[in-house]
Amino acid sequence: xxxxxxxxxxxxxxxxALALLAQYGEQAKVLSGGQSLMPALNLRLxxxxxxxxxxGLSDLRTIAVSRGLLRIGALARHVDVLKSAxxxxxxxxxxxAMVHVAHPAIRNKGTMGGNLAHADPASEMPACMIALDAVIxxxxxxxxxxxxxxxxxxxxxxxxxxAEELLVAVEIPVANQNSVRFFHExxxxxxxxxxxxxxxxxxxxxxxxxxxxxxxxAVGDRPLLATAARHLIGRPVTAAMLAEAxxxxxxxxxxxxxxxxxxxxxxxxxxxxxxxxxxxxxxRADLEARRSA
Amino acid sequence: xTAPVAVSLTVNGERIDAQVLPRLNLADFLREHLGLTGTHVxxxxxxxxxxxxxxxxxxVRACLLLAVQTHNAxxxxxxxxxxxxxxxxxxxxxxxxxxxxxxxxxxxxxxxxQDLLRQNAAPDxxxxxxxxxxxYCRCTxxxxxxxxxxATALARRGEQP
Numbered sequence: 001x002x003x004x005x006x007x008x009x010x011x012x013x014x015x016x017a018l019a020l021l022a023q024y025g026e027q028a029k030v031l032s033g034g035q036s037l038m039p040a041l042n043l044r045l046x047x048x049x050x051x052x053x054x055x056g057l058s059d060l061r062t063i064a065v066s067r068g069l070l071r072i073g074a075l076a077r078h079v080d081v082l083k084s085a086x087x088x089x090x091x092x093x094x095x096x097a098m099v100h101v102a103h104p105a106i107r108n109k110g111t112m113g114g115n116l117a118h119a120d121p122a123s124e125m126p127a128c129m130i131a132l133d134a135v136i137x138x139x140x141x142x143x144x145x146x147x148x149x150x151x152x153x154x155x156x157x158x159x160x161x162x163a164e165e166l167l168v169a170v171e172i173p174v175a176n177q178n179s180v181r182f183f184h185e186x187x188x189x190x191x192x193x194x195x196x197x198x199x200x201x202x203x204x205x206x207x208x209x210x211x212x213x214x215x216x217x218a219v220g221d222r223p224l225l226a227t228a229a230r231h232l233i234g235r236p237v238t239a240a241m242l243a244e245a246x247x248x249x250x251x252x253x254x255x256x257x258x259x260x261x262x263x264x265x266x267x268x269x270x271x272x273x274x275x276x277x278x279x280x281x282x283x284r285a286d287l288e289a290r291r292s293a
Numbered sequence: 294x295t296a297p298v299a300v301s302l303t304v305n306g307e308r309i310d311a312q313v314l315p316r317l318n319l320a321d322f323l324r325e326h327l328g329l330t331g332t333h334v335x336x337x338x339x340x341x342x343x344x345x346x347x348x349x350x351x352x353v354r355a356c357l358l359l360a361v362q363t364h365n366a367x368x369x370x371x372x373x374x375x376x377x378x379x380x381x382x383x384x385x386x387x388x389x390x391x392x393x394x395x396x397x398x399x400x401x402x403x404x405x406x407q408d409l410l411r412q413n414a415a416p417d418x419x420x421x422x423x424x425x426x427x428x429y430c431r432c433t434x435x436x437x438x439x440x441x442x443x444a445t446a447l448a449r450r451g452e453q454p
Binding site: 005008034099106 | 295296298314315316318321337338339342345351352353354356357358359361362405408409422423424426427428
């Protein structure tokens, strides 16, 4: 199908963009890379009166590191993140995850800000952001707000972003030498939406987890920072602890049934992913045997 | 409100000035305004890859890009790549290997395959599959397409298949 008619405006400064969003409010949609918005327009799931194309705001394209934070501008494309030396060094989880985001032709246009603002619960990047304890920086004419990633995602395609606000960047604490990460998703085909996925970031202390942040996706209406991780922190992980964590995880999941998978299958796969993650990060093949438990 | 917008761009090296409605996507602009019907339109929501073109050197989905977004951009379509001879060997390999039947996906396949070969002169079969995973073919079952891309890569490196 074809998009219904809309008016188009391409501001050249962030201030102009914010003024337009303040003026048009809910009547406007922000066009970034368009890789989620354009399908929605073409399928007529969305029919805004105005498109505010922020593609010309080159200030928002930067990826840079300073004072212990990796800052990724909203307009950094997926391919830029995938190829960034700073990302590879300071937030390698993002590069691991990015190869699972759609396909090369989509990654050449899709942007970090667009992906996060779209807030698809099956999307990889939101889960990475909660796993990495990122801060999402949003701006309006009234000023800037900084939101914890786990507070930013509030429902299916729903975020804490107000109509007059623009997501301008995401800030991620840089990985330290004890940081390890895990990314895996189950998908039917390369580039498909995940059936269930897990982006995890951990700090190791000897053979134990000093910290473990588990960002599950496609398991509910938003990415989930699993509190089940508390069962695995601070002491050597045993099979019994892992089983306890798996049970706790299952209790906090609220997956949807769709054409890809029923609820029970998603819960089963999430338990499997947890075991695979713990076994992989700790180098403990014995724990992976718990996968099918 | 929804008045036409002036755009200037180059398409296959030729300067184009046009007035386009904001809602017009690049694929329809190429096909209906410029008569470049080699860019095919399949799903119109970014899934099938039939409309793959190059914009400023990168492959993109022409159905997920508005014509107005290509202002000042350089667009290359399958007509440009085949007229210049850039993909002549790839096209020949597709014919030799029966890597097409109805041909609907072929322009997009060629764009994506050439994009891979420009970035990686020696891709293995898994890398070829990954790079073409966003391009659907309903005829061939893909094996012949992978064969054709692999054979072209080998030939460009001066190696025997």
